[in-house]
Amino acid sequence: MKESKGDKNRMKSFSKRLSVLLVVLLALSMLAGCASEAAPAAGETTEASEPAVEPIVIGYVGALSGETAVWGQAGMNGMELTAKEINDAGGILGRPIEVIGLDGKGDPIDSVNAYKKLVSQGAIAVVGTNFSSCNIPMAAVAGQMEVPVIATAASNPLVTVDENGNLHPYSFRIGFIDPFQGKVLAAFAKEELQAMNAAVIMDLNSDYSAGVTEFFVGAFEEKGGEILTIVEAQSGQNDFRAQLSKIAPLDPDVILVPWIYKDVALIANQARELGIDAIFLGADGWDSKELITMAGPALEGCYYTSQPSFANPVTKPYYDAYVEMFDGLVPETEALFGHDGLYWIKDAIERAGEVDIAKLRDELETTTGFAGLLGDLTVDPATHNPDKSVSVYQIKDNMQEFVGEFRP
Amino acid sequence: MLLQQLINGISVGGIYALLATGYALIYSLLGFSNWAHGEVAMLGAYIGILSVTSLQMPFLFAVILAVVGAGLISVFNEKIAYKRIRDNNSPTMFLMIAAMGLSTTFQNMAIVVFGPKFKMFPQILPVGAVKIGSLSVGLLDLVSLGIVIVVIIGLQYLITKTKFGLAVKAASSNMGTASLLGINVDKYIMLVFFLAGSLAGISGVLYGMKYTVYPQLGNVALKAFIASVFGGLGSVQGAIVGAMGIGLLETLVSAYIHSGLRDLITFILLIAILLFRPTGLMGKDIQDKA
Secondary structure, eight states, rough: OOOOOOOOHOOOOOOOOOHHHHHHHHHHHHHHHHHHHHHHGGOOOTTTTSSSOOOOOEEEEEOOSTTTTTHHHHHHHHHHHHHHHHHHHBBBBBEEEEEEEOOOOTTTHHHHHHHHHHHHHHOOOEEHHHHHHHHHHHHHHHHHHHHOOEEOOOGGGGBBOOOSSSSTTTTTESSSOHHHHHHHHIIIIIIOOOOOEEEEEEEETTTHHHHHHHHHHHHHHHTEEEEEEEEEEOOOOOOHHHHHHHHGGGOOOOOOOOOHHHHHHHHHHHHHTTTTOOOEEEEEGGHHHHHHHHHGGGGOOEEESSSSOOOOOOOGGHHHHHHHHHHTOOTTTTTHHHHHHHHHHHHHHHHSSOOHHHHHHHHTTTSSEETTEEEEEEETTTTEEEEEEEEEEEEETTTTEEEEEOOO | HHHHHHOOOHHHHHHHHHHHHHHHHHHHHHSSSTTTTHHHHHHHHHHHHHHHHHHOOOOHHHHHHHHHHHHHHHHHHHHIIIIHHTTTOEEEEEEEEHHHHHHHHHHHHHHHHSSSSSSSOOOOSSSOOOOOOOOEHHHHHHHHHHHHHHHHHHHHHHHHHHHHHHHHHHHHHHHHHHHHHTTOOHHHHHHHHHHHHHHHHHHHHHHHHHHHHGGGGGHHHHHHHHHHHHHOOOOOHHHHHHHHHHHHHHIIIIIIGGGGHHHHHHHHHHHHHHHHHHTTTTSSSOOOOO
């Protein structure tokens, strides 16, 4: 505002108006403070309180509703908790973070739209989703819009590298890729469980299921094991007995079930009912507290691979903070991805020394040894795949028990 | 293995049958497909599971509550929506649109109230099977099949041998005339909705026990609808035969052709029936369907 040159009278009324304005502003900022406290999820900017420092907007896309909302909501909660932690410690380069979460519904089209909307709202990077089927199209769109997207648990190779082997320059991932899990499972089955043969029931609509299956089969056969059969079914059909009845007479040592926990529970129970007593093996789709509640004793003694999880003691303070912030809600592993995703972005921005999207991308690509709660992360610049180990868990006495860290 | 697949198919078909008869009953009386029927089954399943898990009720009592509750929800639909539309002499199409609205409302309400997660009934029966040679029949399947048979025989008796059945048949053949002859048509419509809702409640609980309880559970009613078209819309016996047929077809297609083709073939069947035999297997008159 320019200096006003008028007479005393005008000056007086001006300062009076100014003081009224200030009072109103103060009241507004208090109101805004209350509002943001009451509804931190709404993603409203609190510009009135800190007009000088514009927040850094970081997006999150996940299934906040629908069949898989159990993960999306955990990821979103994890982002909120972490943003609060970072903001309390002074933000990134002195600027606060603002997390905006949008519902991708676990659907490729909705997820791409959510990503685009976040970019239009000024997001400098987007974390999510945990589904390869959503992140494969998001990666291509990110290449056009030039805003990094960081997949969480999505583990198909095509998330960062297209079918012709070309890198998606703006697509990154926190978790490992399918080959890792399929290969580790094959090695584990052959060497630790001494399995001679295996059968697979796979979800024909899921890239994830197909990815784990492909690499399991390749590695298992390479190690001298025999794949007896691969049967296909679809998520949502609920009744898998037609497919399982084909596996039953073959009596395999292990059965690979690369599905999400709800289907795993149904498949396991129906298989036991048909008299199948093989050990089931699965990947990180099994990783939910709901699995054991739903499957009951049918999965006793079975194994799955997953990201390092809350079983790791370093996650304890974060776990406690989460439980406290969300009224006793037990976090899913996806919450850790929200945590590592935000800190990874913070790490990259701080290495770049300024908030610049192109520099952020470069720094993400050259990350070495970023220490998150999910283990140390080093990115391969050629594929954007992280190098990290895979945890194997066993279901024992209705608990998920950590067996160890394995590499293929 | 074929025998095992037939057993699998019959067990799937049994649950479709309970839902399909509800479609058939309401269609025969009012001439429209009650799209909210699946959601009545879903709500019945939730009443059952919450009674057992949250209220710690004995299982049998929870089932009775689910069945009566689902029946009352079905009557509620009739009272707040369908009856008013009939009283306004609006076209039948309005009933169907109202039913779609109710279906979406209930499904979204369930997501808000019960949450999107899948819920599992506590194991009332151990996961086990009766073995006959190399065949195995699940305990739960045997129990559900028993329930399905008892319910269907009871329903058959109700329709063919009682005054209730006679009145319903009269009303479905011509509502105006039945009314002139002193039948309280509205009362019987309400009773039919209660009956159809209760059947949906049983099927919801059985489906929930066999698989899981979740807000989209009602979508299974689409298969039951196809079954009732297959059997002849409006025919209760047709609905049962149609449901068993669809259950077997789906299982055999999954087992011997390809899982991906399961729904495709089922829906092709629906279209083929509408084109070449619109009365279905046992339907009586050709009317507009769907």
